[in-house]
Amino acid sequence: MDDQELERYARHILLPEIGGAGQARLLDAKVLVIGAGGLGSPVILYLAAAGVGTIGIVDDDAVDLSNLQRQIVHATKRIGKPKTDSAAQAVAAINPGVTVIPIAQRLDAGNAAAIIADYDIIADGSDNFETRFLVNDACYLAKKTLVSAAILRFDGQLSTFKAHAGDGHPCYRCLFPEPPPPDMVASCAEAGVMGALCGVMGSLQAAEVIKEITGAGESLSGSLLIFDGLRTEFRKIKMHPDPGCALCGADATIKAL
Numbered sequence: 001m002d003d004q005e006l007e008r009y010a011r012h013i014l015l016p017e018i019g020g021a022g023q024a025r026l027l028d029a030k031v032l033v034i035g036a037g038g039l040g041s042p043v044i045l046y047l048a049a050a051g052v053g054t055i056g057i058v059d060d061d062a063v064d065l066s067n068l069q070r071q072i073v074h075a076t077k078r079i080g081k082p083k084t085d086s087a088a089q090a091v092a093a094i095n096p097g098v099t100v101i102p103i104a105q106r107l108d109a110g111n112a113a114a115i116i117a118d119y120d121i122i123a124d125g126s127d128n129f130e131t132r133f134l135v136n137d138a139c140y141l142a143k144k145t146l147v148s149a150a151i152l153r154f155d156g157q158l159s160t161f162k163a164h165a166g167d168g169h170p171c172y173r174c175l176f177p178e179p180p181p182p183d184m185v186a187s188c189a190e191a192g193v194m195g196a197l198c199g200v201m202g203s204l205q206a207a208e209v210i211k212e213i214t215g216a217g218e219s220l221s222g223s224l225l226i227f228d229g230l231r232t233e234f235r236k237i238k239m240h241p242d243p244g245c246a247l248c249g250a251d252a253t254i255k256a257l
Contacts, residue, residue, distance in 0.1 A: 030120050032058065033058070039150075046203060062081060062083060124147070145162040146161040155227065201227065223236050224236070
């Protein structure tokens with residue numbers, strides 16, 4: 001690190017759990033953020049501020065006025081621009097030393113493996129079950145660590161999934177074996193979401209990504225963190241691998257995307 005980097009990241013370097021070695025790992029890290037929306041916005045901003053060297057951003061949407069109540073990586077003057085480009089502008093303003101790779105595509109079974117392959121850790125902030133299950137499966141098959149968050153109305157949840165690491169590490173399908181029936185769970189566009197809740201859960205998600213990169217603290221793998229925004233209550237629930245999981249179980253039936 002040069003003198004400017006030492007000054008920029010001084011508050012990280014002072015932390016014994018991160019230090020200079022941990023900051024160097026952040027500078028070398030490659031993180032893929034799925035979705036530049038309510039969750040992706042704080043994730044992108046805090047990872048950029050932390051000095052994560054390369055941030056890939058997957059989103060095929062454009063900035064809309066209705067996004068700005070919660071998607072803080074965007075701005076009014078960038079309405080109509082691709083979200084990936086808008087987010088890249090925000091990152092450049094915070095930390096020009098970070099490389100941003102905009103991927104203005106919708107993640108699907110045809111491109112997920114190739115996109116994920118280039119990154120160390122995946123942060124999923126998608127807003128639909130189809131993408132969440134796809135990302136989980138792709139990360140497990142590629143042996144990538146996944147930090148996943150979800151939000152709706154006043155509630156949020158967060159966990160880290162790295163079943164490829166061995167015993168004691170469940171995957172997303174161990175918790176939710178399959179997607180719910182279509183239209184059973186409302187989306188944020190249908191049910192609403194408190195904007196600040198995105199900041200709470202997205203910041204926690206970014207913190208878990210930083211912990212996974214640096215090795216600081218305890219991994220959230222094997223636990224599900226649930227936040228009730230109306231009561232300002234956190235609950236942490238222990239999760240265990242499902243021996244019958246179709247993806248990571250002994251007799252797994254899912255072998256490809």
